[in-house]
Amino acid sequence: MSFDSILLTIFQRLHGERSAQGVYHILRGKKSGQTLQDVEYYQVKSYYALLPHLTASEFQQALERMQADDLIYINELVYVTAKGQMATGSEMWRFNGWNYRGLEREFARRLALLVQTLSNLRSGETMFMPIQKELPTQQFIKGFLRNQSSSMISLSTSLRKELEYVFTHSSLSDLQCTIVSGRLTGYKLTGSTWEQMADRLNMSVKTIQLYYLEALHMLLDYLQHHPNLPLLSELAIGCRVDTYLTQSAERTQKLFERGYSVEQIASLRNLKLSTIEDHFIEMAANMESFPYKEFITEEQRDTVWRHVEQLQTKRLRLLKQQCPELSYFQLRLIIIIGRRES
């Protein structure tokens, strides 16, 4: 797994319909309508906000490297070359950028501080320099420990058991277990820097960091569905994005639930119809039970997707030429909810 192969994967999904800048915004998690729509359309939600701290120059360097290696070709838009397609590889990432958006790092900080604290306390060491300096993290762990009733020693053992359990059950690779545990610091045992891990594992720093990030997402995904790990679940509180709708869209949703139509909501809220339609697109993208059948039929859905496949594009203007009877709103909705499961 490398940064380049992630970029290639995203470029391929966007098949030449977006600029490099668009991909940069996706990786950094820009909260603009265009970016949010892009991640839906091109099904790259898992990469959204994957690298909130990616710098423009890092990104630029990667692009230049990939152009020099003839993996991509940029002419305003980005195209993946045949060589690039070969190089993309078939590895399936299990990132979940959409749900965590950088918050997984807070989980990692909490875990690091809790492990260090318990490791020292169980060894009878009460004075140590906290490995995490951020005040909110420190306060969280303080509160966390205050709420525990068992002794530090048994707490420590329980945490170890939970970690072992989640490592083996969340389908982390052995390498990922090594990386995640290798970052932890405790009594007389300090975590490794990225460089040290890179030397030891004979891989690049960037690659190791990506495996680490993926592992955090996998751990958090597992915890989300398995509440039987009380300590880790508590550490994960607030590390998942819980409201995906913008505030304005949420208000539109409430009115819709009370039975108002798109047009009624627009006039009630004194907003443009197109704005309200944007809210519906947002809802369709984020709610599993969005009642799309109130706006389109399954036949219309199939027809549009047939065109998408034939033309190999999701560009609305081209699709509108094929299906002039559908509104742009309906077309966007059909793209967002995806093709019918056959």
Add this chain to the structure above:
Amino acid sequence: MELQEVLYQKFGYESFRPGQQEVITELLAGRDAVAIFPTGMGKSLCYQLPAYMLDGTVVIISPLVALMEDQVANLRKHKEKRVVAINSFLSRQEKELALSTLAQYKFIFLSPEMMMQPSVRQLVQQLHIAFFVVDEAHCISEWGFDFRPDYLRLKELFSDIERAPVLALTATANDKVVEDIITYLHMRNPHIERQPMDRPAISYSVMHLNNELAKTEWIIKRLATTIGPGVIYVASRKRADELSAIIRERGIPTASYHGGKEQDERSIIQQQFVQGELEWICATNAFGMGIHKDDIRQIIHEHLPATPSAYIQEVGRAGRDGEKAAATLLYSERDIQKVKFIVYEDLPDEQQILYYHSLLQSRTPCQLAAEQAGLSEVASRLLDYYLEQYDVENVVRQIQQIYQVKEKQIAEMESYVKSDSCLREKLVQFFGENTLPAETDCCSNCQNLDEDWLIKSEISTEREVEALQWRDRLLQLLG
């Protein structure tokens, strides 16, 4: 309680280090004091201990967030919960929470810009204050090596007739700087406690080498044959990474440390160094504050520090346990030019000042004006401060004065590396002190260095930290 008793019960020390007791006694008697203690010689205790013997809050003004965080962590480590740091890194919410509960803290750390915010200032003035501490007080003087215009604003703070005593702390200050500290902080006949700059445990060497390559080779050879733990100070982040990679290839546990690394990495590196898992650190001047490690045996400078103060501070991190330590400065002919370039880059010239001023006059926003005049952030902050106080001709004159100070400091460093008399004597003379050459292990010019103690014994080779299996690692950490 007796001083000695508090010292033992709160801090676990049997006795005071030189000078501490004098400063504490003055403060307890309600008098102002200036404490000039070399790095690592127990400056902080001068305010931490009396805090426990007086009612009220201790307000500490500290210029660097990193330093502040470190002192907070250090107090917490000693079981002090009533401590808070208020700086621009707090979120609005955190700041409001801290300010609304201000009275419950014993130690309040503030950055100068926070302290000068009217709302904060008002809240602080309502507190019952035991005394004020101004840390790194030399920053207030433009004669100091890292003058901070923010600090000058503190002037207004201590002019009240009735105010709590002020303790000014610094690791380095010549008479001119001390004079500035006393004037600007409105100190009243303060007790001045100066601990000698000279650290007998440290021996000094200057090595003349032809070029950068020769320096690298010297370092490689040195590290192969002599002991750590040690720090190599270099000029840039890039060089820190580069050099540490070169050394690591030789099988010596080394890491680079600089402001460009993420916080988690810096924590891990510090911890490893303190625990003895790393033997060497290649660092920019970002490394040092907050490193509590007493057994550093060597400091090597691959570049020329810009001022004697910076040099003596960095070197002073060695040998805090009182055992021998070696400081080596590697010098090649072009280093003077390089350091001049770096220092003057942040200093605006006359043309820039006039242009910036005219832009501001024509109501160009500050940031844009700074950009157009090609000013660094440091430079524009400096100018903003001066332009508030003086007309533009005077500002030009002021900046020229600073320029001269910096030039003088670089000239001092040049005379240090080119000296053929005792280096120890030379170095402390820059701070207005006199000392005699040490009889043994003095410096490379005294030619009485016995470096046998530095030689690596053959046995301590290759102690590769064996990588634990992840299960074993978790077990070892958590049981």
